[in-house]
Amino acid sequence: MTIQSPWLKGAIGLALFALVTGGVVSITHALTWSDIQDNRAYAASQALRSLAPEPDYQLDLKQEVIRLGPVPALGQTAEFKIYRARTTHDELGLLLLPVISHQGYSGDIKLLVAVDIKGQVQGIRVLMHQETPGLGDRIEQRKSNWLEQFTGQSLQQLPDSQWRVKKDGGHFDQLTGATITPRAVVGAVYQALHWVQEHHDTLWMDDIQAVRRSL
CATH class of the missing domain: 1.20.5 (Single alpha-helices involved in coiled-coils or other helix-helix interfaces)
Structure with a gap:
């Protein structure tokens, strides 16, 4: 036809x-x-x-891992893993938490937050984001030192009212031309620290199997 x-x-x-x-x-x-x-x-x-750099820490990606289901406080909606790092003296030194903010300007912002036993942030890395190039993407360590202002901060050192960007009356710098992205990161780290504080005794138990059973 x-x-x-x-x-x-x-x-x-x-x-x-x-x-x-x-x-x-x-x-x-x-x-x-x-x-x-x-x-x-x-x-x-x-x-x-x-x-968790060597030689200060020993990071065992197979043994010191905690598998958890959804944890809204960390932005996690599915199964994920938390890692623990030990010092060279075999003492627990760091929690390495994958944290997701769903409040980014262009989508989710995935972070890795290192917290010590005192509840202090020891460092943050951006794992993935879709923020605007030249503006929001300056949260990346290779593009600015913006994330460094979190190092050493804790809920004990900063009151709740200060866990905001300066534009909102808080402690943290925003990025010129991009306020939504910094707000999202600050909020995500703040929620993560509260979750760690709430589960402090369990997360720092020496017996990893007991931690897995308790969370």
């Missing part, structure tokens, strides 16, 4: 183009998904080790 209508020919051609394009995208995604996941896993591993 010969198709006479130019409109129908165009519609069929467009449909075929969409099918081919969709197929190519799906195949490309399938081929690259493993690489993407591997790259993210590698980046997370590097971030963990940068926050």
Whole structure:
């Protein structure tokens, strides 16, 4: 049968183009998904080790791990892992918490927060974000030192009212031209510290199996 209508020919051609394009995208995604996941896993591993550097800490990614289900206070909506690092004297020294803020300007902001036994922040790394280049993306350590202002801070040192950006009357600097992103990070770290404080005794038990059973 010969198709006479130019409109129908165009519609069929467009449909075929969409099918081919969709197929190519799906195949490309399938081929690259493993690489993407591997790259993210590698980046997370590097971030963990940068926050618990040798020789000061011993980071065992197999033994000192706590698997948890959803924890809204950390922004986690599915199963995730917390790691613990020990000092060279085999004493627990750091908790390494993956934290997600759902309040970013362009989407979720995934962080890794290192907290010591006193509840002080020892460092933060950005694992993933979609913030605006040149503005919100300056939360990345390689683009600015903005994250360094959290180091040494705790709920004991700063009252609740100060866990805000300066524009909102708080302690933390905002980024020029980008206030939503810093607000999201400050809020996420604040919530994480409260969660650690609430579960302090359990999280720092020496017996990792007892910790897993208790949380």
